[in-house]
Amino acid sequence: MSNKINKNLYAVFGNPIYHSKSPDIHNFFYKLYNLNCNYIAINASKNFFLNEISLFFKNGGKGANITLPFKEKIFPICDIITERAKIAGAINTLKLYNKKFILGDNTDGIGFLSDLLQNNLIKRKNNILIIGAGGASRGIIYPLLKFGCNIFITNRTFEKAKFLMKKFKKFGNIKCIKIKNLKNNKFHLIINATSAEIKNDLPLIPSNIIKKKTICYDMFYGNEDTNFMKFCKKYKSEKVYNGIGMLINQAAHSFFIWNKIFPDIKKTLFFLKNKIK
Incomplete structure (x- = not known):
């Protein structure tokens, strides 16, 4: 990810990540609220994931979700960590704060x-x-x-x-x-x-x-x-x-952290259930 990002980009980092439904959910949120954003899945290296996630934010990424096996290993790149993330001992949501600080939270x-x-x-x-x-x-x-x-x-x-x-x-x-x-x-x-x-x-x-x-x-x-x-x-x-339901709700809470909008859960559940049939 060497090129600067030209739009509001969000991502989920994991390994493996091919099965993730997060891009479907978040891109549905963006469409629902007419936001000019995109959400992608990134299969991060198990050895260099901290560098890859840091580079994502340096190149303009606005926020990210973290899934297995990185949730308990992401603390070193965070400048601010919420109390609930500290208590859980795991982070699943990152946000670029004031254009220079990375906030780590847990919405699971x-x-x-x-x-x-x-x-x-x-x-x-x-x-x-x-x-x-x-x-x-x-x-x-x-x-x-x-x-x-x-x-x-x-x-x-x-x-x-x-x-x-x-x-x-x-x-x-x-x-x-x-x-x-x-x-x-x-x-x-x-x-x-x-x-x-x-x-x-x-x-x-x-x-x-x-x-x-x-x-x-x-x-x-x-x-x-x-x-x-x-x-x-x-x-x-x-x-x-x-x-x-948990997947959609944790995504909704992440989305709220990033955009200050809490999405419609019922509409998203209906959309996702029909998509994965």
């Missing part, structure tokens, strides 16, 4: 909570089980605790779950629980925050924790039901969701 958590609220899937004091203790979990725990929910984390490697519990316990009621002990508990909402779907795998959880009224949410999204979604439907959950 607020995007996830927004989707839950829009679909009436969450209430204060709900017991929520999060399966997985990686980067996806990090981004959503703080807003759920701040909202007033009770969080339980389980993970194949229990030490990772304990680490997250210790990291976030000052923000609310959070516990870690071994997979073998899950069957003795009742959860209002079960969230799959693992990468099992990428490996065509399924999180190891007992089926008896899934009831008719248990809300099941897979943060992964695709054209068809994920393995986790199929598993939950098999055991009679009537409310099963994928991560497409």
Whole structure:
């Protein structure tokens, strides 16, 4: 990216990035509000991504999203970091501030909570089980605790779950629980925050924790039901969701940071669902 950018350009950086729906979403936002902007996907080098992202801004880029595997590694190029990004330990949104400073933020958590609220899937004091203790979990725990929910984390490697519990316990009621002990508990909402779907795998959880009224949410999204979604439907959950709503909402919050406009979620969801059929 050696040439100066002549228009308002935004991008998502990741590796791999071919599957990203972010360009579809953001370019729909620009069309919806008649903004002279363009949003592209950039497959960044795993070794030189910091230089590539810095060059993007030096050449006139206005803002960027960061996805796997760079979210936890982007801090060094940021001049300003928001509190929620610090707490999450990950950054997914960058903005050029005053034409010289790079602001680092995280909209994953607020995007996830927004989707839950829009679909009436969450209430204060709900017991929520999060399966997985990686980067996806990090981004959503703080807003759920701040909202007033009770969080339980389980993970194949229990030490990772304990680490997250210790990291976030000052923000609310959070516990870690071994997979073998899950069957003795009742959860209002079960969230799959693992990468099992990428490996065509399924999180190891007992089926008896899934009831008719248990809300099941897979943060992964695709054209068809994920393995986790199929598993939950098999055991009679009537409310099963994928991560497409979270994807749109986190994008909307990024868009608001850049443009001070909060986009229409329903129109975008309708557009994207029709596009990925």
